[in-house]
Amino acid sequence: MSLMRQSFGRLRGPDPDRVRPLNPNPDDHVCRGIQGTVRPDLGPPPKARVRCLDFFYGNRQVLFDNNLEVPSNRVTAIIGPSGCGKSTHLRAYNRIFELYPGRRARGEIMLDGVDVLAPGVDVIDLRRRVGMIFQQPTTFPMSVFDNVAFGLRLHASLRADALRFEVEQALGSVGLWDEVRDRLNAPAASLSGGQQQRLCVARALAIRPELLLMDEPTSAIDPIGTSRIEDLILGLKRRVTVVIVTHNLQQAARVSDFMAFFYEGRVVEFGPTSQVFHRPSEHLTEDYLSGRFG
Amino acid sequence: MRNATAHAGSGPVPWLVRGGWFSVATGGAAILIPLVMVALVIGLALASWPAMKAFGPGFLASSHWNPATDRFGAAASLYGTLASSAIAMFLTVPLAFFIAVFLTEFAPSWLRAPVRYAIETLASIPSIIYGMWGLFVLAPMLADPVQPWLRDHFGFIPLFSGPPIGIGMMTAGIILALMILPYMTSILRDVLYLVPPDLRESAYGMGSTSWEVTWRIHRRYAASGIFGAFVLGLGRAIGETMAVTFVIGNNQGIHADLFSPATTIAATLANEFTEASEDLYLSSLFELGLILLLVDMLVVLAGQWWLRSIEKRRVGA
Numbered sequence A: 001m002s003l004m005r006q007s008f009g010r011l012r013g014p015d016p017d018r019v020r021p022l023n024p025n026p027d028d029h030v031c032r033g034i035q036g037t038v039r040p041d042l043g044p045p046p047k048a049r050v051r052c053l054d055f056f057y058g059n060r061q062v063l064f065d066n067n068l069e070v071p072s073n074r075v076t077a078i079i080g081p082s083g084c085g086k087s088t089h090l091r092a093y094n095r096i097f098e099l100y101p102g103r104r105a106r107g108e109i110m111l112d113g114v115d116v117l118a119p120g121v122d123v124i125d126l127r128r129r130v131g132m133i134f135q136q137p138t139t140f141p142m143s144v145f146d147n148v149a150f151g152l153r154l155h156a157s158l159r160a161d162a163l164r165f166e167v168e169q170a171l172g173s174v175g176l177w178d179e180v181r182d183r184l185n186a187p188a189a190s191l192s193g194g195q196q197q198r199l200c201v202a203r204a205l206a207i208r209p210e211l212l213l214m215d216e217p218t219s220a221i222d223p224i225g226t227s228r229i230e231d232l233i234l235g236l237k238r239r240v241t242v243v244i245v246t247h248n249l250q251q252a253a254r255v256s257d258f259m260a261f262f263y264e265g266r267v268v269e270f271g272p273t274s275q276v277f278h279r280p281s282e283h284l285t286e287d288y289l290s291g292r293f294g
Numbered sequence B: 001m002r003n004a005t006a007h008a009g010s011g012p013v014p015w016l017v018r019g020g021w022f023s024v025a026t027g028g029a030a031i032l033i034p035l036v037m038v039a040l041v042i043g044l045a046l047a048s049w050p051a052m053k054a055f056g057p058g059f060l061a062s063s064h065w066n067p068a069t070d071r072f073g074a075a076a077s078l079y080g081t082l083a084s085s086a087i088a089m090f091l092t093v094p095l096a097f098f099i100a101v102f103l104t105e106f107a108p109s110w111l112r113a114p115v116r117y118a119i120e121t122l123a124s125i126p127s128i129i130y131g132m133w134g135l136f137v138l139a140p141m142l143a144d145p146v147q148p149w150l151r152d153h154f155g156f157i158p159l160f161s162g163p164p165i166g167i168g169m170m171t172a173g174i175i176l177a178l179m180i181l182p183y184m185t186s187i188l189r190d191v192l193y194l195v196p197p198d199l200r201e202s203a204y205g206m207g208s209t210s211w212e213v214t215w216r217i218h219r220r221y222a223a224s225g226i227f228g229a230f231v232l233g234l235g236r237a238i239g240e241t242m243a244v245t246f247v248i249g250n251n252q253g254i255h256a257d258l259f260s261p262a263t264t265i266a267a268t269l270a271n272e273f274t275e276a277s278e279d280l281y282l283s284s285l286f287e288l289g290l291i292l293l294l295v296d297m298l299v300v301l302a303g304q305w306w307l308r309s310i311e312k313r314r315v316g317a
Helices: A002-009 A086-093 A123-129 A144-155 A160-173 A177-183 A193-206 A223-236 A249-255 A273-278 A283-289 B002-006 B015-047 B049-055 B075-106 B109-123 B127-154 B169-193 B197-205 B210-221 B223-239 B242-247 B265-275 B279-314
Strands: A046-057 A060-071 A075-079 A103-111 A130-133 A211-215 A241-245 A258-263 A266-272
Touching: A046 A086, A046 A241, A060 A075, A060 A086, A060 A103, A060 A241, A060 A258, A075 A086, A075 A223, A075 A249, A086 A103, A086 A211, A086 A241, A123 A130, A123 A144, A130 A193, A130 B197, A144 A160, A144 A193, A160 A177, A160 A193, A177 A193, A193 A211, A193 A223, A223 A241, A223 A249, A249 A273, A258 A273, A258 A283, A266 A273, A266 A283, A273 A283, B015 B049, B015 B279, B049 B279, B075 B109, B075 B169, B075 B210, B075 B223, B075 B265, B075 B279, B109 B169, B127 B169, B127 B242, B169 B223, B169 B242, B197 B210, B210 B223, B223 B279, B242 B265, B265 B279
Parallel strands: A060 A266, A075 A241, A075 A258, A130 A211, A211 A241
Antiparallel strands: A046 A060, A046 A103, A258 A266
16 A cells, blocks of 8 residues: 555645555555456457556566456557556557567457467467557558558468559558559658558558557647548548557547556556546546646 | 957958858868878879889789789789679678677577677777688688588589688688678668667568568668678778788689689788889889779779669658
8 A cells, every 4th residue: 555655646636545546455466357447338349358467677567457458349549648658558469569678568468369478379470460550650661552562462472463452452441542543652751741650550451450559640740640540540440449549638539439547557447438538437537637647 | 358359440350260260170171081082092193104104904904913024914913802802792791681680689688788799899800810810720721621622512613623722712701701790790780770669660560570570671771771881891801901911822813713822902012012123013013002992982982872872762761
């Protein structure tokens, strides 16, 4: 309890005694399931289920007992102040953190009932199923066409006309086909920032991922490009489950169906977006949403 | 304040005093570079004028090099310079690339720092040490068993014939490779580290293997830097003198095989300047020097031209 009080004591907002501890004993690693978070009234079955996720940079623990259920074909937003572990949490789903020595995840992330953190999981196949979009558009140093064809060439051996068809479909699904149809061979870097980001979405969608992770996908994009990407996210739900990290609360409200509020590596609150926004059950969430800190 | 009083009655402060001196000083310092360049070329050209007059353009084509008869030609040395550098590049390019990729993609964090220090230490060893090691350790090893084995098994390829004496083109090429390897590896490693983390994560995030990320993304993204590393390595190999002089055998001849003794421009210069008593002999050596300078400049210019053409194709990336 004293540890909790210490960490909450840094806030300007809530009285520590009124904050219901999520995990009264943080040193206790016994799995607590989704207790402590509000289990949302889930219509669709969960696509991913995170249980007891801890994360370490070397010896420093940055995620503590994260529990979440990501509903299928919905947009789940992760919000919270800088450094609260949003991006780290997201980077566990496709095990991309393993690129860096010394980073370690403990716990369970079930994707369609299979724990992706378990040893023996084929990470190549996992990353084919779980796409990722970054803050800065990460167009590859090649043409527009080759960018979208990149994953298809890795994972599917298609004839030239089939490849072309798939690329056209993918570009169409992000509303980019009409803008780039005449410059498919131009370097991807010659597109505008917003176009590049949509190109990255098209590249991810081309290999038909089941889960799409987006790490602040509009933070480097101009307002018009941002609104196009938000529209795109709303339309994506039909084909893919989306988890989006954002520091923009309005964006979270506009695009997400469910929302998780993270603070200091913990999931403070999780539920349907409207409920979290209008009737948060935690004072911490309320304080964050009302701009009292963050 | 002092200036204001001093010049109070005598009109505006002169441009040179107000700050013009600074532009003059920087401009004067900067102009030194092209001046030195021009002075070098002119000096070499003047000194080699007698040889140019005596042999004409045939100097480049003739492999005849005989101080006793005052007949000189650059072909053997030029060939040796290009061939030994080519061997070195052939061995180094893939190796340096593999080591750099290992260090950036695969090596556990505890291994990276020691390997980096080892590479940097190797790069700073004086070339004479490589030469001595080549002469006393590598050459005997090549003479027996490496070259006899190569001749017995691959002797049908003309490259692996000739006298297996351990001193010659092959040894020079290997020594050169060892010398430029750490240098190229350390530049390549720095170049690969410049690939933005998001781009790397994104490439892996598509379900690529390390090979696919390296070959399809890093290689393209860092193309200019990678090529720059190769050109710098080649430039060093072309001009390297001491180590090569030790192990190449200093023979003014062109041989199709790799075992025979040969020479390079730098090795010829290092060996023969002290003996060059005749004017024409000395002048021929100067002309060799001029050729070496021009070849090295050509390599760098060609490299830069090639770089610009890739940059244009990639547009602002």
